[in-house]
Amino acid sequence: MGKLKRKIWSFKKLRRMLRGIQGRWMLNSLGLVFMIVLVAVMAYSIAAANFYTAGARAGLESRATATGNFFSRYLNTSYSDFFQGAHRFAEDFEDRDKLELQFVNQVGRIELSTMGVTVGLAPGTPDVQNAFESGEVNTFLGVDPLSGERVMSVSAPLIFANRQVVGVMRYVTSMSEVDKRILMASGVAMLLGIAVIAFVAGSNLFFIRSILLPIQEINEIAKKIAAGGYGVMIEKKYDDEIGELADTINNMSAEVSLADRIKNDFISSVSHELRTPLTAIAGWGETLLSAESNDIAEVKKGVRIMLGESHRLTKMVEELLEFTRMASGRMTLRMEEFDIREELQEVVYLYIDTLARDNILLTYQEDEEIPLITGDRARLRQVFINLLDNAAKHGGEGRRIDMMTRTENNRLVVTIRDYGAGIPEEELPHVKYKFYKGSSKARGSGIGLAVSDEIIRLHDGSLDIESQMGEGTTVTVSLPIHIGQPSEE
Numbered sequence: 342m343g344k345l346k347r348k349i350w351s352f353k354k355l356r357r358m359l360r361g362i363q364g365r366w367m368l369n370s371l372g373l374v375f376m377i378v379l380v381a382v383m384a385y386s387i388a389a390a391n392f393y394t395a396g397a398r399a400g401l402e403s404r405a406t407a408t409g410n411f412f413s414r415y416l417n418t419s420y421s422d423f424f425q426g427a428h429r430f431a432e433d434f435e436d437r438d439k440l441e442l443q444f445v446n447q448v449g450r451i452e453l454s455t456m457g458v459t460v461g462l463a464p465g466t467p468d469v470q471n472a473f474e475s476g477e478v479n480t481f482l483g484v485d486p487l488s489g490e491r492v493m494s495v496s497a498p499l500i501f502a503n504r505q506v507v508g509v510m511r512y513v514t515s516m517s518e519v520d521k522r523i524l525m526a527s528g529v530a531m532l533l534g535i536a537v538i539a540f541v542a543g544s545n546l547f548f549i550r551s552i553l554l555p556i557q558e559i560n561e562i563a564k565k566i567a568a569g570g571y572g573v574m575i576e577k578k579y580d581d582e583i584g585e586l587a588d589t590i591n592n593m594s595a596e597v598s599l600a601d602r603i604k605n606d607f608i609s610s611v612s613h614e615l616r617t618p619l620t621a622i623a624g625w626g627e628t629l630l631s632a633e634s635n636d637i638a639e640v641k642k643g644v645r646i647m648l649g650e651s652h653r654l655t656k657m658v659e660e661l662l663e664f665t666r667m668a669s670g671r672m673t674l675r676m677e678e679f680d681i682r683e684e685l686q687e688v689v690y691l692y693i694d695t696l697a698r699d700n701i702l703l704t705y706q707e708d709e710e711i712p713l714i715t716g717d718r719a720r721l722r723q724v725f726i727n728l729l730d731n732a733a734k735h736g737g738e739g740r741r742i743d744m745m746t747r748t749e750n751n752r753l754v755v756t757i758r759d760y761g762a763g764i765p766e767e768e769l770p771h772v773k774y775k776f777y778k779g780s781s782k783a784r785g786s787g788i789g790l791a792v793s794d795e796i797i798r799l800h801d802g803s804l805d806i807e808s809q810m811g812e813g814t815t816v817t818v819s820l821p822i823h824i825g826q827p828s829e830e
Contacts, residue, residue: 378534389526409497472496618650736761764808
């Protein structure tokens with residue numbers, strides 16, 4: 342049972358490996374290399390077979406031609422002299438251990454053989470008959486009908502002076518040695534091919550692991566990030582695509598960590614912001630219900646506090662609704678041509694007394710030739726209210742806020758500057774993120790600036806923030822002037 346489980350586990354592991362990058366890479370690369378090596382080995386084996394066979398053929402044909410010419414030139418006086426000479430040649434034949442020399446008579450039977458066992462038999466191969474018929478040297482390669490062995494035979498015609506073929510001299514050699522050489526050459530080629538495949542497999546395995554191991558490490562870190570380990574960083578070991586991937590995931594981890602912290606801060610902040618007015622409303626409600634006196638001033642004070650806290654809650658809910666519309670892409674604009682200077686003046690008028698009660702001076706300068714613009718009147722008003730509100734909350738300790746409006750390059754530019762503590766340099770790139778409050782302890786949800794930035798973006802404008810610690814913060818809003826005539830005084 343244990344062996345079966347191990348086999349199943351091994352099979353599953355192999356299947357996973359084949360499905361992975363390593364398996365696909367190895368199969369594809371080794372498949373191509375295997376085909377190339379197979380074709381090369383086959384081509385080399387065929388070339389080796391042709392080379393050794395051609396060598397054996399050339400040697401036998403050269404020898405048979407020379408011997409046949411000798412017999413035809415010097416031993417052609419009579420038939421008996423011809424075969425007497427053949428007997429003497431056969432007796433003195435030195436290569437009988439390598440070759441069989443045969444003399445075939447006119448009727449196609451072996452008259453004389455250095456082996457002796459085939460005398461009186463017909464060779465049964467086409468080279469003999471072709472030599473008789475054509476009067477030229479002929480070669481046969483194949484299985485010998487007499488011995489059943491694979492042989493090569495070369496038949497040279499023996500010709501008298503009258504051009505009569507009186508016999509055939511035949512050399513027969515076994516192809517076993519040649520076949521061994523061919524087999525050995527093919528074996529060497531196959532071993533070299535296996536060595537090449539093994540080398541390619543090893544180098545590919547080394548190469549793919551040099552890629553897979555870093556990817557596996559990155560994958561493990563990504564799993565930790567996905568499981569909630571925000572802020573976990575990958576050690577960058579390579580300055581290549583893998584290094585770029587590590588940088589990307591590190592940036593993602595940092596952004597996710599920041600987003601998670603901002604979310605937690607937002608939940609904490611909103612919980613606090615909701616609890617404070619609700620506590621005040623509930624407290625004053627209980628006080629007014631349980632009050633035994635009919636002090637009108639006390640009642641009015643309580644109602645004013647309850648109304649103020651209710652307005653705070655309403656504003657917070659509106660900001661949250663604006664954010665949900667922005668996040669879902671449902672924020673729409675009601676575009677119209679209107680006098681932006683009038684709206685800005687109303688916003689300043691709305692805040693100037695309120696800020697004065699907190700000992701904050703609001704100054705306002707405007708260009709006298711501010712044209713009409715096309716935009717959403719209510720949402721742009723909301724933007725400038727948010728910006729003044731932020732300047733008061735985060736820079737109010739500077740006791741001064743400057744607001745200035747001008748036209749520049751066919752754009753409306755509005756700047757709002759406070760003289761508070763400023764924003765730390767490391768927090769400045771994130772201040773327009775939703776829910777981000779940084780180190781600020783001021784009350785608020787942290788989404789007003791994000792909503793304002795989205796509204797300005799929908800107007801094809803820009804909202805830029807500059808700040809220096811100890812010198813305050815400047816917010817610059819730039820809006821295109823789509824339609825315009827100077828507004829009247």
